[in-house]
Amino acid sequence: MPGANIPARAPVYDLLAGVVLQAGAAQALALAPQPGVEIPVSGDFLIQYGVRFLGKPERYIVPELVVLDYGDMLAGEEAWSFLWHRSNLHPRAEVVGCRDDGSEDIVFFRALDLSLPPQVLVFSAPGGALLARPTALIAPDAAGLPARLVEYLPRYASVADWLARLCN
Secondary structure, three states: OOOOOOOOOOOOEEEEEEEEEEEOOEEEEEOOOOOOOEEEEEEEEEEEEEEEEOOEEEEEEEEEEEEOOOOOEEOHHHHHHHHHHOHHHOOOOEEEEEEOOOOEEEEEHHHEOOOOOOEEEEEOOOOOOEEEOOOEEEOOOOOOOOHHHHHHOOEEOOHHHHHHHHHO
């Protein structure tokens, strides 16, 4: 039966209780409030990851489904892993998901820049409004933090370290 093997669309995500820190236009994630910076939002966050477009790193798509060129479909962790570790074998395969402008789209793997780290996105809940696009993580150590978050965001031990890096 056609369509019987289509998995439910499922973006990968991580959960984090913390705060978003703001210094000018730059945003960072932290587990607790930090002195010397604005805190625009705090609470329980859903962290999703956007894959950047080739030649347009400010644009991204949040993968929800991977459609391989021979018809198989993958979702969730399986799709994410395939995209980052085996996509070079399937340049005609496609990613189904939501773009940075909120529109649904289908794009070929070859249109994505997998040499860049994913765009980290902070939401309040699935399908909720985008709260932040952090570019750093403030945490003295990585214990208890989602592995993907630690991999994709540079980590600073303190706000002072982060602010010093912003000024350089």
